[in-house]
Every structure is written in structure tokens, then in C-alpha cells.
Amino acid sequence: MIHCRAMRKASLGVLRGGIASGATRRWALGAPRRALSLLSVARGVHDGVLGVLEIGAWLSGRRPLPYSSTLSQKRTQTSSASYQQQPPIQRFQSSSAAPSFHASPPELPTADLDAEASLPEQLRSVMRLLANPVVVCTSTHGGVRRAMTMSSFTSLTLAPTPLVTFNIATPSRTLDAIAASGAFNIHVLAGDAAGAAVADRFTRGNVDGVFEGLATLDDGEDGAPVLGGEGVLRVLRCRVLGDGPEGGLVRVRDHVIVVGEVVEMMPGRKTGEFGLAYADRRYRQVGDVIAKD
Secondary structure, eight states: OHHHHHHHHHHHHHHHHHHHHHHHHHHHHHHHHHHHHHHHHHHHHHHHHHHHHHHHHHHSSSOOOHHHHHHHHHHHHHHHHHHHSSOOOOOOOOSHHHSSOOOOOOOOOOOOTTTTOHHHHHHHHTTSOOEOOEEEEEEEEEEEEEEESSSEEEEEEOSOEEEEEEEEEESHHHHHHHHOOOOEEEEEEEHHHHHHHHHTTTSSSSSSSTTTSSSSEEOOSSSOOEEEEETTEEOOOOOOOOOOTTTTEEEEEEEEEEEEEEEEEEEOOOSOOOBBBEEETTOOOOOOOOOOO
């Protein structure tokens, strides 16, 4: 009896040991699979987190949407092709990369005269409150055309011959052409989007291709170019004044004051509106009249 019980206990021990060893073997064999499964889960969680972060970046605008650059290039190519197929039209913009212009309601000045600043900055703020005429000055030297937009232009005297003046910061290629050729043209611009487009074209200096797309007329090798189009009201053909010991070029610190004699007035676009003005870092149209009561 005792022996049978012992045999049964031994059999149960062997059976339990076999089951345990079999479970151990199965666990050992399944361990790599479980490791691979856990690794796949970890990779999935990692990819999911990165996906959520990327979507958040797209929604917030910190990153461009996928394929946006390719689509933009296709749109640009399509727009260029469609533009080339269209007939030539008058486009009131300075270049293909520059924005076009339009008239908008008046805005109050942004200059803060009460802000603490140095004396030069205070003067800059005051000058932003004053409207100035906007013109384009052209000249040529050695067959190379030069031009610049300026807001310092004004008349000086009318008799015995009409004189105009403006100042240019040095160094300046346009100033070098004026000094070398002794001639320049002043273009009075229209006070609308067409005039603003012409003015904006020549604010970036004498870069390559700045005259492309504009109707121009050259007067000889050293004759200043004449700009045409809807943005030009009048053209003043001028020559540097030769009177006095310094003539029409007077250096004042880092600027040169140019005095020119008007020798001819050339008509441009016919309009009853005022010319283009500039104030508070924006192009302006002359508006209301302040009349006596």
C-alpha cells in the first residue's frame, strides 16, 4: 500500500516534472517569437508617435505638406505656360517675382513720435509724416543704362531757366552715370498702381534685367533712357548744371546734391490725376482738399 502510494507519488512527480520541462521548453522556444512580437509592437508605437507628431507639424504650419513643393513647381510651370499662351497685356507690377499693386483705403501713420529714440530716429519718424513726390531718374554711360527711384526730387527755380534738384547717397552707379554723361531724365509717375509698379521696379538698384519689359527709348550712346507706359505722366530731360565752381554736383557728407537744368518736357500718359507720392513707407495717392471756410 505504502509502496503503491510511493509509486503514485513518483509517477505524479515525473508527470509534473515532464509537464514543467515541456512548458519550459515551449517557453524557451517561444521566447524569440515573443521578443520579435514585442519589438514589432514597439516599432509600431514608435512609428505611430512619429506620425502623430508629423501630422501636428503639418496642421500647425511648421512643416510643409508632403509633395507641396512638387505641386508648387507644377503650378508654377502651368502658370508660366498659360501666361506665355496669352496675348501681351499691361501688367502693373515691377517684375514677375514682385507683387502687383492696388489702391486701398487710407491708413493712419504708424510712426510713434513719442517713443524714446535717438535724434536721427526721431527725425526719421517726423519725415514719415510728410508726403514726398516719387520719380525715377535714368542715365547712361558707356552704353550701360542706369536708373533709380527717389523721393527727394523738387524744383529749385524757374528763371532764367528751370532747375530741379535731388540728392543721392554714395556710392551709386546712377550717380556715376550722371556725373560722367552730364545728362539724366526724370520720370514723373502716375499716382496709381501703374506708377507704383514702375517705382518699385527701380528700388532694388541696377540689377540685371531691371529694364526688361518696359518700353524704353535711348537717345544715343550716352543719352539717358526714356521710360514709357501707363505709369509715366511726364519726362523731364535734364543736363547737369555747369554754373559755379562746383557745378551741379555738390557733396554733403555721404550724399551728393544734384542740380539739373530742364531742357525739354516730354509728354506721357494723359490723365487729370496727381502724381505718385510716398509717406510712412508706402506709396500714396493725393486725396482730399483742405479749403478755407
